[in-house]
Amino acid sequence: xxxxxxxxxxxxxxxxxxxxxxxxxxxxxxxxxxxxxxxxxxxxxxxxxxxxxxxxxxxxxxxxxxxxxxxxxxxxxxxxxxxxxxxxxxxxxxxxxxxxxxxxxxxxxxxxxxxxxxxxxxxxxxxxxxxxxxxxxxxxxxxxxxxxxxxxxxxxxxxxxxxxxxxxxxxxxxxxxxxxxxxxxxxxxxxxxxxxxxxxxxxxxxxxxxxxxxxxxxxxxxxxxxxxxxxxxxxxxxxxxxxxxxxxxxxxxxxxxxxxxxx
Amino acid sequence: xxxxxxxxxxxxxxxxxxxxxxxxxxxxxxxxxxxxxxxxxxxxxxxxxxxxxxxxxxxxxxxxxxxxxxxxxxxxxxxxxxxxxxxxxxxxxxxxxxxxxxxxxxxxxxxxxxxxxxxxxxxxxxxxxxxxxxxxxxxxxxxxxxxxxxxxxxxxxxxxxxxxxxxxxxxxxxxxxxxxxxxxxxxxxxxxxxxxxxxxxxxxxxxxxxxxxxxxxxxxxxxxxxxxxxxxxxxxxxxxxxxxxxxxxxxxxxxxx
Numbered sequence: 001x002x003x004x005x006x007x008x009x010x011x012x013x014x015x016x017x018x019x020x021x022x023x024x025x026x027x028x029x030x031x032x033x034x035x036x037x038x039x040x041x042x043x044x045x046x047x048x049x050x051x052x053x054x055x056x057x058x059x060x061x062x063x064x065x066x067x068x069x070x071x072x073x074x075x076x077x078x079x080x081x082x083x084x085x086x087x088x089x090x091x092x093x094x095x096x097x098x099x100x101x102x103x104x105x106x107x108x109x110x111x112x113x114x115x116x117x118x119x120x121x122x123x124x125x126x127x128x129x130x131x132x133x134x135x136x137x138x139x140x141x142x143x144x145x146x147x148x149x150x151x152x153x154x155x156x157x158x159x160x161x162x163x164x165x166x167x168x169x170x171x172x173x174x175x176x177x178x179x180x181x182x183x184x185x186x187x188x189x190x191x192x193x194x195x196x197x198x199x200x201x202x203x204x205x206x207x208x209x210x211x212x213x214x215x216x217x218x219x220x221x222x223x224x225x226x227x228x229x230x231x232x233x234x235x236x237x238x239x240x241x242x243x244x245x246x247x248x249x250x251x252x253x254x255x256x257x258x259x260x261x262x263x
Numbered sequence: 264x265x266x267x268x269x270x271x272x273x274x275x276x277x278x279x280x281x282x283x284x285x286x287x288x289x290x291x292x293x294x295x296x297x298x299x300x301x302x303x304x305x306x307x308x309x310x311x312x313x314x315x316x317x318x319x320x321x322x323x324x325x326x327x328x329x330x331x332x333x334x335x336x337x338x339x340x341x342x343x344x345x346x347x348x349x350x351x352x353x354x355x356x357x358x359x360x361x362x363x364x365x366x367x368x369x370x371x372x373x374x375x376x377x378x379x380x381x382x383x384x385x386x387x388x389x390x391x392x393x394x395x396x397x398x399x400x401x402x403x404x405x406x407x408x409x410x411x412x413x414x415x416x417x418x419x420x421x422x423x424x425x426x427x428x429x430x431x432x433x434x435x436x437x438x439x440x441x442x443x444x445x446x447x448x449x450x451x452x453x454x455x456x457x458x459x460x461x462x463x464x465x466x467x468x469x470x471x472x473x474x475x476x477x478x479x480x481x482x483x484x485x486x487x488x489x490x491x492x493x494x495x496x497x498x499x500x501x502x503x504x505x506x507x508x509x510x511x512x513x514x515x516x517x518x519x520x
Contacts, residue, residue, distance in 0.1 A: 167352035171418070174312055175425055176342035176369030178335075184377050185365045189357045 057238035064239045068224050072243060074138055075220035076251075078213070079206040082142045086149020087199045090157065093150060097158040100166065101183065112158075119151035123209045127218035138219030145206050145213075152202045153195075160194040161187060193262045200255040200262075207251050211244050264289055265311060265429065265461070270320035272306055272485075280306040281317065282485040290428075291459045293452065295472040295493075298482035298504055304465045307482065308431050311463070312344045313337060324429070342369030345422025345460075347432040347451075351414040355407035359398070359417050362406055363389040366425035385424075392423035396450050412443030419450055423458075430454070432464040436471070448475050469501050 033039065096102055096111045123144055130140030168186040177185065214222020221244060228236040265288040272280040280303050288294055296304045309315040310322060313329050321330045329340050345366070353362045367385045368376045375381075393399040396416040406414060415435060422430050432451060436444040452475050455462040466472050472479055472493070479496045481489030481504035489500050 165355070167348065167350050168354045170314065171346065171348065171352035171421075172365065172368070174314060174341060174344070174346040175366050175421070176338040176340075177365075178338060178373060180373050181368040181376050185357075185361075185368060186354060189354045189361075193356070 053234060056234040059235065060239035060242055061233075061235040062239065064236045065243060068221060068240055068243060071214075071221045071224055072247060075210045075214075075222075076207060076247070078138050078141045078145060078220055079203060079210045082145025082210070083149050083199060083203045083206050085142070085146040086202065087153055087195075089146065090150045090154035093154040094157045094161065095183065097154060098161040100162055100164075100169075101179075101187065115151060115154055118147060119155065121147075123148045124212065124216060127213045128216040131217045136217040136219075141210060141213040141218035141220055144218060145210060148209065149202045149206060152205065153198050156198040156201075157191065157195050160191045160198075164190040197259045197262045200259050204248075204252050204255050208248055211248070264323075264325055265463075266323040268321045268323070270310065270317050270322060272303075272310065272315070273318045279485050281310070284320070284487060286480070286487065286490070288461060288463065290461050291455070292461055292463075293455045293475060293477045294461075294463045294480060295476035295478075296463065296465050296480045296482060297467075297469060297472050297501075299506070300467075302482040303485040304482055305433055306485075308433050308463060308465050311429070311431055312341050312346060314346075338369055342425065343428045345419075345425050345427030345430045347415070347418050347422060347430065347435045349434040349437045351411070351418045353406040353414055353417055353421075355405070357406060358403050359393070359406055359409070359420075360386075360389055360402045362417055363392055363420045363424045366421040366423075369425070388426070389420070389424045392420035393417075395423060395454065396420050410443070411439050412446055415439065415443070415447050416450060419447070419454070423454065427460060429461045429463070432462070434465050434467065437467060444471070451475070469505075472496075 093111060093115060097108050097115060099105075099108050102108045126144035126147055127141055130143045134140045134143070164187065168190070169182055172182040172186040210220050210222075212222045212225070214220045214224065215226055217223070221240060224240055225237065228234075228240065265286070267284045267286040270281055270284040274280060284307065296307060298304050306315055310317050311324070311329070313332070317330060321328050323329070324340055324344070327340065329337065332340055354365070357365075361379075364379075364381050364385060367381055367388070370385075371381070390399060390402065393402055396419050398413055398416050398420065401409060401413065401417075406417060409417065419430075430451070435451070436447055439447060448471060451462055451464065454460055464475075473496065476493040479489065479491065479493050479500075480487055481496075481500065483504055483506075488504055489496065
């Protein structure tokens with residue numbers, strides 16, 4: 001470089017935007033804490049209670065495992081049925097949300113809107129609503145998991161469909177296939193592995209969700225959380241938590257391995 | 264026979280892709296369409312099976328207008344027209360056999376095809392087609408396991424299994440190397456000669472056009488600027504089609520393989 005040449009260094013950009021963002025963020029945190037009346041002091045005062053509770057939880061009541069195995073199996077069965085029905089019902093929803101299959105925006109936008117609406121409802125709220133309709137038991141739990149699953153599976157799958165290679169669809173159009181044949185021969189082979197993977201993923205989420213649905217009376221192991229915590233039987237509560245943890249980890253592990261093989 | 268009657272295509276932005284095209288392509292011809300990118304070769308080819316809609320005029324296939332056809336009638340006409348694409352357009356996760364059989368869906372009910380219940384004759388047709396392009400041993404291989412040239416031969420087999428009367432090939436060798444290019448073009452030529460299937464190919468390459476075509480159609484800016492037997496197309500003709508640039512570039516002297 002020629003040292004005699006005068007360099008013109010551009011002025012550094014203003015930092016004011018960063019400062020304002022930081023200040024707004026601090027105000028937001030501080031404001032939230034004031035409005036919810038929670039403070040660090042309160043946390044420190046309450047901290048010994050945690051140790052107290054943990055002390056009562058230990059050792060877990062190992063004998064209690066026998067009492068809750070049925071409920072645990074029910075939880076898993078709820079997740080299996082809910083995910084399966086959710087997966088089946090999500091197929092038509094998926095096909096009508098994919099903009100490359102349904103070119104009519106008057107169809108795919110409303111369907112997607114309903115899909116988004118479903119996803120905004122928390123599963124526990126869904127379960128509470130279904131309990132109010134169908135009464136206590138695992139049926140409302142299964143129904144809420146079904147609706148919950150449609151939200152996840154349909155959303156992920158229609159996005160997978162929108163990203164497929166369009167070439168085979170063009171080729172199927174050219175051989176004179178109708179819409180259904182085009183989907184069966186051009187779309188399904190391209191997204192099937194993803195679809196199954198999303199079902200497994202949803203199943204993992206559903207086992208976890210099913211474990212707490214009992215809190216609102218929708219069946220499964222959650223019922224026992226309510227009971228033991230209500231009676232202050234913390235040793236039993238801790239054995240439920242451990243049991244749930246083991247089952248969830250086991251299912252997650254198997255499902256993750258399967259999904260790795262798929263894609 | 265394929266007839267173009269005053270065919271024009273104007274895109275929504277006002278660009279004229281095709282301008283008053285009048286053509287007649289007889290049964291059994293091997294037509295190569297040449298021209299620069301954007302000259303309208305693809306638009307012309309794709310309008311034959313209505314993958315592209317035209318805005319004016321009419322295209323008749325064996326006397327029946329595909330321009331007016333919709334729904335089941337359109338699918339019936341398309342069933343008889345095989346198409347070969349630059350990117351092969353196979354379903355990569357499906358087997359070669361299933362890709363070839365997908366050419367048969369127009370012949371059967373939706374239910375039958377959903378469950379893959381193709382009759383034995385269809386499978387034999389598929390195997391025959393694969394044999395014709397020398398790729399029978401790959402029938403149960405997944406399409407993504409094949410090389411580009413092999414995939415293109417599978418897509419030719421798909422058109423054959425379709426029992427197409429016309430084959431349209433849109434830049435079929437543009438993504439292949441010179442050796443596989445020759446194999447694929449030889450396959451197309453052999454099928455044209457042995458089965459009498461009318462074949463229309465879009466090509467960039469002048470030498471290939473001269474070697475394989477019985478008739479060359481030159482396009483420039485949406486118009487047909489040359490139409491005649493391959494033997495009559497000399498350097499002057501190609502200069503006319505491509506503009507003067509082609510002489511200096513030495514493209515005319517280049518040869519395949």
